[in-house]
Amino acid sequence: MSGVSRREFLTLMGAGALAGFVQSCGGGSTPAVSLSGMMMGGGGGGNSNPPPGAPFSDPPLLPLTRSGNLVEATITVQPAVININGTQVNMLTYNGSYPNPTIRVKSGDLLRINFVNNIPASIGTNILGKDMSITNLHTHGWHVSPAGNADNIFLHFNSGDSFLFELDLSKQWGGMMGFYHPHYHGTVGEQFWRGLAGGALIVEDDTPGLQNYEEHIMILTDISVANGEPTAWSRQDYMRILGDIVMVNGQVNPVLTIQPGQVQRWRILNASVYRYYRLTLENHTMYLVGTDNNLLDRPVPLTEIIMSPGERIDILVKADQTPGTYRLLSQPINGGGTVTLLTVEYSGAQTNDYIPQSINSEEARWVQSLRQMDLSGLRRVRMTLNFVRGRGAINRQVFDFNPYILESPVGTYEVWTVVNQTMMDHPWHHHTDGAVILSISGGNRAYAQLYSTINGFKDTINVPPMGSVTMLVPVLDFTGDTVFHCHILGHEDIGMMGIWRRV
Ligand SMILES: [Cu+2]
Structure with missing residues (x-):
């Protein structure tokens, strides 16, 4: 978990560059809202309204070996050449696949993952001086x-290493x-960008x-691609990065068929590094049935749903309109255009x-x-999100230099208020437990109203610019150190992360 040392960082960035880091990308004193509408396309590129593409396909399922409740799988992190919108691109993948494979298990299972790091050492370091061939594994939301050998993000693996997770x-x-x-600090955003954006971890319904x-x-x-590679990150990209190509399961505008009158269940993950989505489905209502961590008690009809990086939604969609084609759109938000x-094709x-009228959900x-x-x-715990001399911080403490440490006794509940002291949105994510969102001040009112009232746990929640989120956090079991951080992964990489010590 060692970060860039202060000396290394100063050498890399230069003292003068630090002040410019934030200001040049709208994170400091420049209002983030001014970004909206500046770019009409996907964000620097031209695929805002591409023609319908190939038939929709789900991510592949990771092959599992099951013996009773014991489930075994192999995940190999490896380079692979992937077709991105007609271009062959050298990506990083899990098991050669982009999108990354889905792991589908059941409550009560014991999942053993034989994890192999085959990222070549020759990949080199990024501009933070971090070795891009080092990686690890986080099971976000579980x-x-x-x-130990569970969801321990302080482990890290060099090129050629293997490890057994349980x-x-x-x-x-x-x-x-x-x-x-x-989740290897300092490389996470770029590893996402290069293809390790995440595979779904489905726990089947009870x-x-x-x-x-x-x-x-x-x-x-x-993603943005140049010369057959995902673009290399500049300093500004840690603050804000919008790819030219926006994809669903690695496909540009795929065509999903639905029978007239059919209801489909869509489980959507924002695995983008920075991009927010404001989803609408033309002429259709979306029925929210699940949040990050659980199924709701009843479907909530919505015409628009905002997703910050790291958030998931579980929705039902009914083909109840005149047969035809309808687009799932992201409306302009945080610098991304329509x-x-x-x-969707009937x-x-x-x-x-x-x-359904209701859902039988114990959670x-x-x-x-x-x-x-x-x-x-x-x-009560109060935590602030800041930028300090061009680095991300929690309670003004940069993870790399002196991480903020919150010690929580196991067996209790805590009320956390996360205060955003910057002009940018930051999606707050804490590991191990979900939280009940009590209130959100600032930002989109529908988003605040939705998540502060529905009966769903959230492990990722957007904290609006100069706003705050108050949440009830159960800390009922599992001791050990873990983390909370901004899920704009570039922000996490430059220090907007703290240690959550469960004792
Ligand atoms: Cu952030």
Whole structure:
């Protein structure tokens, strides 16, 4: 977990460059809102409304060997040549696949992952001086131990190393989608950008009700390519980076067919480094049935859903309009213009699926009870998100130099308020547990209203510019050190991360 030393960093950046780092990319005193509308395309490129592409396909499933509750798999981090919008690109992948493969398991499973790092050492260092061939593995969203050989992001593996991870899912409930991705500090954003953006971690539903719908996974990423490679990062890219090419499962505007009258279940992940999405489906209502961490008690009809990096949604969509084609769009937000993500095409025989009135979700009932909890006796924690001399910080402490450490006794609940003292949005993410969002001040009102009222846990929540989020965090089990950080991964790489010590 060693970061760039202060001396190394000063050498790399130059003292004069530090002051310019933030100011030049809108993170300091420049209002982030001025970015909106500046770029009409995907963000520097021209694929804002590409023609319908190839048929939609889900990410591949990772092959698993199952023996009772013991599930074994191999994940190899390796380079591969991937076709991105018609261009052959040298990417980093899990098992040669982009999009990254889906791991589908059940509550109560013991998942053993034989993890192999085959990133060649020749890949070299990035401008932070970090070795890009070093990587590790984080199981974002899973309620598993952060210690030992489980979801331990302080481990790291050199080129050629292998390791056996063991993830005990006996405390992880079903019906949620997490995602796995690298978490070696200083390289995370660029490893995402180069192709390790994340594979879905599906824990199958415990209860019937949503299982019978045709289901699709949609991983949203963006990238810019030059000379057959993902573009190398400049200093500014750590602050803000929008790819020219926006993709769903590695495809540009794929065509997904739906039968007239059919209901489909879509599980969507924002695996982009910086890009926000403001999703609308032309002429259709989207019914939210699940958040980052659990299924809700009932579907929530929405015409628009904002997703910051790291967030997931579980939605139902019913083909109840005149047969035709309809676009899943991202509307302008945080510097990204209108982008066509996917085309839905009505096709096949008429059917008549229905949106359920309610969902039998034990976890939603738990969230509901937590919303009624007396909070007066609970410990209150205030944390601020800052930029300090061009580096990211929590409580003005830069992770690399003197990380902010929050010590939380296990067996309690805490109320955290995260205050954003910058002019940019920052998606807050903490490991190991989800949180009940109590209130959000600032930013988009519909987003604040939605997540501060529904019965869904969140492990990633957007903290608006100069705004704040207050959340109830259960810290009921699992000791060990883990982290919280901004999920704009460039911000995390330059220090917007702290240590969460569960004792
Ligand atoms: Cu951030």
